[in-house]
Amino acid sequence: MKINVFGFLATIILIVSLAPFSYASDPSPLQDFCVALDDSAAPVFVNGKFCKNPNMVVADDFYFSGLNKPGNTSNAVGSNVTAVNVNQLPGLNTLGISAVRIDYAPYGLNPPHTHPRATEILVVLKGTLYVGFVTSNPANPANENKLFTKYLNPGDVFVFPEGLIHFQFNAGKTNAIAFAGLSSQNPGVITIANAVFGSDPTINPEVLAKAFQVEKNVIDTLIQAQS
Amino acid sequence: MKINVFGFLATIILIVSLAPFSYASDPSPLQDFCVALDDSAAPVFVNGKFCKNPNMVVADDFYFSGLNKPGNTSNAVGSNVTAVNVNQLPGLNTLGISAVRIDYAPYGLNPPHTHPRATEILVVLKGTLYVGFVTSNPANPANENKLFTKYLNPGDVFVFPEGLIHFQFNAGKTNAIAFAGLSSQNPGVITIANAVFGSDPTINPEVLAKAFQVEKNVIDTLIQAQS
Amino acid sequence: MKINVFGFLATIILIVSLAPFSYASDPSPLQDFCVALDDSAAPVFVNGKFCKNPNMVVADDFYFSGLNKPGNTSNAVGSNVTAVNVNQLPGLNTLGISAVRIDYAPYGLNPPHTHPRATEILVVLKGTLYVGFVTSNPANPANENKLFTKYLNPGDVFVFPEGLIHFQFNAGKTNAIAFAGLSSQNPGVITIANAVFGSDPTINPEVLAKAFQVEKNVIDTLIQAQS
Amino acid sequence: MKINVFGFLATIILIVSLAPFSYASDPSPLQDFCVALDDSAAPVFVNGKFCKNPNMVVADDFYFSGLNKPGNTSNAVGSNVTAVNVNQLPGLNTLGISAVRIDYAPYGLNPPHTHPRATEILVVLKGTLYVGFVTSNPANPANENKLFTKYLNPGDVFVFPEGLIHFQFNAGKTNAIAFAGLSSQNPGVITIANAVFGSDPTINPEVLAKAFQVEKNVIDTLIQAQS
């Protein structure tokens, strides 16, 4: 039986250099660093990502550029999120943090969403944002689904606790910019409108009509609006 | 200066026996057990709950009864969740697990919701459920907001991964019953319809109209439906 | 040097589809899901399991059927545990929870055991169970090896804290059934009788005689009883 | 309403200086240190321990003396464990580690036991130890309850994985000494013989007879031997 170690090495290296997308993160650094390999074409995955040989790691593995560039807000909601997580910056793997730049057109909205794996700390750089989050259904009905809101100006900081639905709205006539840190290298995002009314395939409209206690035609309107 | 230790003890005991609601859990058992005290009237809290003196712990602290009783499904969605978490069963504190019984009237729905702090494993005891969950917005657009669904019959088990939006619908003409385990002693629940359209106070309808890309009157209909 | 990426892919896929057993779990979900691959024939392992390409994941990966079927209790102790953990339901990988169905013949016993990686929350569906757990040797001798017991009837719930020795005994003349959730996708089980008196190879009987402070012939009786 | 802050302070200080026993630990340091207060007389507890004001912390809070002294092995099993965990060394609180010295008389035994919250790394200082541990019941029956054993001499190191049943036996004619580190500030210990046959109150002998598949009189012998 003939074995080619270097062939195997090359196979893996080839695999990990082929594809642009990936899916994982990790909460606890277990060595100095574990720079993520691109696993989008890999046949197998792990909880988190496969990592580069530490002997080959270079400074650029910890580097990303471009957060000075405005995102394109010419879309339906008038906002744009430029993400810098483990999928864009492989050195973040296992290190439990990531960042985003958010651009808002006048009256632009970063619509209600949750990060299933992260808290967000947001800093306003420019403009005035109206932000808020809603609590869960706690044991105490008096606290159920409480909305906390605040108007934020440049230099203001606000926290959106992990897993809670939150949003930011540009309350002013000019563009707004914010930076945010997230407590995971792969925080995930669930945009409520898309996940509920725009999933693939669509959730049964009868189910949604009962869930939202409205007529099915209202649901149809909502579903069409996401497509 | 005169100090009354027992007065202090009594104060705390009095405080913790006054009130019915509480707010916390904990993922990692750090001693054999740490039976939760009712903290609803406490002036201060901790991440998780204050615990009973272990010398006073009894078997009943690990006991709950009543999951054989059907929940009342005479409500708008036709379902009822009977929770057994750290708020009902104090011995669960620090132990990272809880349970629920879910009853469904014919065509009853446990509407789309997330558990911000738990995965759910569901077992069907009676009836036929149509269940599903939606993925987040991953790096790979091809996988964005994918809906996974399944029809379940008695003895079937299904998993709803932590933080993802999911639902169960009774697809049959008879009552249905399911039991589920959740991977936290305080999993939390965010019912999408209530949190988005029924928060207190209401999220600005203009914000919601932009988020869901519909006219404001559609939003008004949705808001009224939750109240 | 010729490299065949698809050959490598096929190799892995072949490996992971060959064998029925596996050994790992993981406490913290780091992406929406990480469906376990069967690693029983794999040449290498990880802490937890290798996972399926998320693009290939289907609803059935989160599904298991058969918990409506009674387990076979025709054995020495008169009980049977049907496990639904990551080894049976690959979608549980990284999600920190699993379930079991336990069947008890009349006077059947789920003998004293520990779960080294999980707390158990048990719900009685049918019959009357006498259950108990024993604490560890704490700093306070007054609390050492305290036994907590309870009789449970249908709808009753009881908690067995992580790592502690516990048992359930069917105290009635009819079959009994319980469902339980466990706070790990791979909780592990150490049945005391088997691990101490039935290990492979056997622990030196002299060692066991000193440990249990009895004559060697008593130990021989115990060892023979497990084989 | 008159409030006396210093009275309250003194109350707490008095409470925490009264009693010798405590029950908790914590896996994750969240500040430089969190020196445990003696909580044995406290009316309430937390998951882990209340801590000393950091302004009052002194070097002695991180100090323990006496591990050079042999433990008294004049007991039934001929061994003695001198523990240095959070209950003896308050500075260990939140820091996830502890230590023990174990003394063995000739043919002395540290009997089969588990640490529900820790792995143990043992170093032999003197003598020859015969040590072993038993695996759990895994998915693969071929690996069930496998016993791993080794003879150890001075300078040898051995690892007992978290939660597994293990023992050390002095195989020589002279005293033996070992030091061990444990991966928790409150590892816990469950001595199998004591927990199963010597609990308070005793586990029903009928239950134990069925569990170990022996006659009740064998169980009675075992129970009497622990008392």
Add this chain to the structure above:
Amino acid sequence: MKINVFGFLATIILIVSLAPFSYASDPSPLQDFCVALDDSAAPVFVNGKFCKNPNMVVADDFYFSGLNKPGNTSNAVGSNVTAVNVNQLPGLNTLGISAVRIDYAPYGLNPPHTHPRATEILVVLKGTLYVGFVTSNPANPANENKLFTKYLNPGDVFVFPEGLIHFQFNAGKTNAIAFAGLSSQNPGVITIANAVFGSDPTINPEVLAKAFQVEKNVIDTLIQAQS
């Protein structure tokens, strides 16, 4: 015995509102939020902080203002860190993230330091920074104490892995500004020069002379420079 619950409540509230400094954080949110109380005058502490009654929490608990204001860089190293962690923004408690603004005078330096409990992700807003970090002493001597450096311009992002020594130097003639996120609500900072040569009391200069392999007068120079 007369007990005044409200007196006790008031006592605690008084205590927690007296003092400006505190010492703790927590990695894992166990409820929607657990807003920190000021514990600087508290008689007892926990691993993390005591929290406010959730019924009293308001939006301002998640809010901080002032990151638009330049820090005062008129100091020896020509840099200033404005921290926004749990000590400044109580809503961050248990949520595992914090932020800082760093101002650099021309040729100003944020000197070599470690964060014992956090990774840092830094975004340059203005100016040109020369940044670097040094690895630990790994198993492979070839990788020991490797220095990774990079010049950063506005919009550039760089990661400093948890626990490693790192620095930022303003390489330009103008002021520079950076924002950073840190993966803990209480990351801690150990400035090497201060901790080694400026501790209170001073580390014995003989010890330091041997550690740095220089004459004692060199150490004296370094100690004097920190005072």
Add this chain to the structure above:
Amino acid sequence: MKINVFGFLATIILIVSLAPFSYASDPSPLQDFCVALDDSAAPVFVNGKFCKNPNMVVADDFYFSGLNKPGNTSNAVGSNVTAVNVNQLPGLNTLGISAVRIDYAPYGLNPPHTHPRATEILVVLKGTLYVGFVTSNPANPANENKLFTKYLNPGDVFVFPEGLIHFQFNAGKTNAIAFAGLSSQNPGVITIANAVFGSDPTINPEVLAKAFQVEKNVIDTLIQAQS
């Protein structure tokens, strides 16, 4: 397409048996054990290490010998650390603990260093050690960089909290010996003198001069001393 499973198996086995160095650990055991494979020649890594097939694990995987042998202290600082972590003892993988033996020549020094991923509990076997650690820069300036020191004699135990700078100095005329446990299977070590003044390449001396507030020639002296 022809696939050779055994060729793949052999490839991996060959890879993992080639090289002497590795870089990872893991805090949480997720199965009974996960014995590390030597990953020094592996093309890909994980957060932690790849593990051996559990069917092939033997007792020697949990065994290390040689801690009875003095380390060679004929070096500049007069001390030697013999490490027993996952790189030397593969059975420690995922189990969160390791050990070291430290030898000190008369007046030998284990110089100021941090363990980025571990607390250390040290036991003195022989000699008299002067030990200390320095706190971080906390919110309360009064506690900044406090030095805690203690003289230790045989049988004394001392704790160095995770991530803090600490040292041990042999204060006596004879050799000294200590054993220590560390709360990670891969604790890491950053020797301050080496990391700051002896990195590869060297940190810019201008940067260091500003950091330590001394003339560049002092820095040059320090840099030369590490080479």
